[in-house]
Amino acid sequence: MPVGQVENSVYLPTSDDRIEESLASLDRDGPLEGDSRVEPGERDSEDLYQDEFDEGRRQDLRTELAALERAEARLEAGTYGLSVESGKPIPDTRLEALPTAERTIEEEDPYRGVS
Secondary structure (H helix, E strand, O other), X not given: OOOOOOOOOOOXXXXXXXXXXXXXXXXXXXXXXXXXXXXXXXXXXXHHHHHHHHHHHHHHHHHHHHHHHHHHHHHHHOOOOEOOOOOOEOOHHHHHHOOOOOOOHHHHHHHHOOO
């Protein structure tokens, strides 16, 4: 591992249990809205809003879980802490803030729409 990089990942979460438990909780509760004809803003449409919010949360959790799995694979391969694009070291401060970071901040900017 390059000088200045984390030996083993002290930043990477040791388990994906939190994410999986959150997903299971959302799936267990199921949709609240039974009638698909209810439109947002109509009387008694609060359940529809919650269902849409929960679906967005599910997508976020699946994305987070996939990123964690990719980071764990890089850790096993000995490339954790190195950019997947350039191979340059990702600063420890970035890994501390975002343990699943795959690129340096400069390399990530175009993906975030920053010029």
